[in-house]
Amino acid sequence: MSPTGKTRQTGPDRLRDSVLAGDLSFLLARANALTLAAANAALAEHGLKARSYSVLALAADGTRPTQRELAEFLRLDPSQVVALIDGLERRELVERRTDPADRRANVLVATDAGRALFARAQASARAVELGLLAAVPPGDHERLAHLLRTAAGLARPLP
Amino acid sequence: MSPTGKTRQTGPDRLRDSVLAGDLSFLLARANALTLAAANAALAEHGLKARSYSVLALAADGTRPTQRELAEFLRLDPSQVVALIDGLERRELVERRTDPADRRANVLVATDAGRALFARAQASARAVELGLLAAVPPGDHERLAHLLRTAAGLARPLP
DNA sequence: TATTGTTATACTCTATAACTATA
DNA sequence: TATAGTTATAGAGTATAACAATA
Numbered sequence: 270m271s272p273t274g275k276t277r278q279t280g281p282d283r284l285r286d287s288v289l290a291g292d293l294s295f296l297l298a299r300a301n302a303l304t305l306a307a308a309n310a311a312l313a314e315h316g317l318k319a320r321s322y323s324v325l326a327l328a329a330d331g332t333r334p335t336q337r338e339l340a341e342f343l344r345l346d347p348s349q350v351v352a353l354i355d356g357l358e359r360r361e362l363v364e365r366r367t368d369p370a371d372r373r374a375n376v377l378v379a380t381d382a383g384r385a386l387f388a389r390a391q392a393s394a395r396a397v398e399l400g401l402l403a404a405v406p407p408g409d410h411e412r413l414a415h416l417l418r419t420a421a422g423l424a425r426p427l428p
Numbered sequence: 429m430s431p432t433g434k435t436r437q438t439g440p441d442r443l444r445d446s447v448l449a450g451d452l453s454f455l456l457a458r459a460n461a462l463t464l465a466a467a468n469a470a471l472a473e474h475g476l477k478a479r480s481y482s483v484l485a486l487a488a489d490g491t492r493p494t495q496r497e498l499a500e501f502l503r504l505d506p507s508q509v510v511a512l513i514d515g516l517e518r519r520e521l522v523e524r525r526t527d528p529a530d531r532r533a534n535v536l537v538a539t540d541a542g543r544a545l546f547a548r549a550q551a552s553a554r555a556v557e558l559g560l561l562a563a564v565p566p567g568d569h570e571r572l573a574h575l576l577r578t579a580a581g582l583a584r585p586l587p
Numbered sequence: 588t589a590t591t592g593t594t595a596t597a598c599t600c601t602a603t604a605a606c607t608a609t610a
Numbered sequence: 611t612a613t614a615g616t617t618a619t620a621g622a623g624t625a626t627a628a629c630a631a632t633a
Contacts, residue, residue, distance in 0.1 A: 284501045285582055288489050288550075289482055293557050293576060294467045298478065300579035301460035302503045308453045319457065320623095323448055330447050336592065342443045344461045346625065351593060373591040373632045391447075398452050404578035416572060417452060419563035420459035423444055426563040479600095496614060505602065510616060532609045532614040 297420075304401060311393040315386060316360070320345075322390055324353050328363045328379040329387040335374045362386055456579075463560060470552040474545060475519070479504075481549055483512050487522045487538040488546040494533045521545055 289295045308319045317325065323343055327334050336354065340347045354377065357363040362383035368374040379387065405413050418424040448454045467478045476484065482502055486493050495513070499506045513536065516522040521542035527533040538546065564572050577583040 284486060284491060284493055284497060287486055287491055289485050289501075290577065290582055291573065292485070292553065293560050293573060294463050294478065294553065295482060296573070296576035296580045296582070297456070297460050297463050297560075299503060299581070300576055301456050303581055304453050304456050304579070319453065323454060326448050326451070327443060327446055332443060332446055334443055337590085338443060342448075344458060347592070348594075348626090349624075368591095371591080371633070375592070394451065394453065401452050401456075401579055405575060413575060414450065414452060414455070416564060416568075416575075417455035417459055418449065420463070420560055421455045422458070422462055423449055423455070494614080506615070507603090507617075508601075527614095530610075530614080534615070 304397065307397045307400060308394060311397050312390055315390045315393065317386075317390055321353055321357060322387075322394065324350070324377070325357060325362060325379065325383060325387050325390070328357075328377045329384045331378075333366075333376045333378060335368060335376055337374070339377065357383070463556065466556045466559060467553060470556050471549055474549045474552065476545075476549055480512055480516060481546075481553065483509070483536070484516060484521060484538065484542060484546050484549070487516075487536045488543045490537075492525075492535045492537060494527060494535055496533070498536065516542070 284290070305319055308322075312318055312322050320343075324339060327339060327342070334342070336350050337347060339345070340350045343350070345353075354363060354365065358365065361380055363377055363379050365375040366378055368376045402410055402413075415424060419426055443449070464478055467481075471477055471481050479502070483498060486498060486501070493501070495509050496506060498504070499509045502509070504512075513522060513524065517524065520539055522536055522538050524534040525537055527535045561569055561572075574583060
């Protein structure tokens with residue numbers, strides 16, 4: 270497997286078998302770093318990053334989330350949500366509507382342009398997802414999704 | 429499944445079934461955010477964070493990594509590695525030794541105190557790992573580890 | 588009195604470029 | 611000339627506190 274028999278192995282591959290490579294938290298962090306970089310690169314052509322894409326996605330699917338719901342779901346501070354929405358609103362991709370049921374709260378909706386951009390961005394994001402799934406036998410895709418959903422605190426463990 | 433039949437569901441749980449909840453990149457990011465927070469909390473009693481723990485781990489297992497190897501393996505900029513090592517060296521947990529084979533390079537080794545602290549910190553980190561694994565049937569633990577290792581670019585996909 | 592969104596601020600993290608010493 | 615480590619610096623991301631409007 271080693272390209273050269275005698276040469277002392279060098280480079281970061283040499284650390285592949287260290288204790289850290291068995292640490293799930295570390296693996297999760299590294300997998301996320303790689304995936305986030307790929308996602309940001311794929312979304313750049315639409316003027317989006319992973320963060321703004323997430324906000325746009327939730328605005329586009331008609332759930333009418335409140336800013337606080339966005340903050341908790343995306344694990345962001347409410348003040349960060351303000352900045353993200355500001356950026357999308359300047360581009361007229363989303364609109365803030367004050368919630369009639371609670372006039373303190375803003376509800377987020379996508380414009381037609383926002384929904385159109387999201388559809389295009391989603392196709393780019395899908396390519397990143399396929400890169401992740403390439404490592405997994407097709408029959409295990411749903412299992413992987415459920416595993417991550419559980420680790421993300423969005424589903425109960427399998428019995 | 430819904431706790432109340434008629435009451436309008438509120439809070440971030442309402443977004444649990446949105447498109448994003450099926451996006452692997454998002455799930456990975458959210459799982460990582462939760463796990464990182466748990467890891468940092470668990471390591472705080474040892475004066476460590478996930479980053480410094482990772483560096484200490486690689487120093488402690490006798491691999492004698494070079495700073496550049498650390499940077500690439502941990503996906504950090506070399507200048508960040510400098511700061512991380514400075515902090516550990518001030519506490520006399522690790523030492524820089526110039527590599528005799530290449531006198532430009534520093535090789536990182538742990539002191540006795542460093543190895544002792546790592547052993548204690550590893551026990552705390554293990555608790556976080558168990559939290560992650562609690563979501564997964566025991567028979568699938570190795571599969572999950574391999575999955576993450578692959579997504580982290582440290583292993584080849586299963587055939 | 589408590590909560591939503593907002594602003595301001597400071598702190599951490601990350602990325603970039605320039606410098607030194609070795610190769 | 612190229613590379614390892616270092617330093618400095620600026621930018622992005624994150625966390626905290628205070629405020630106005632509404633509940």
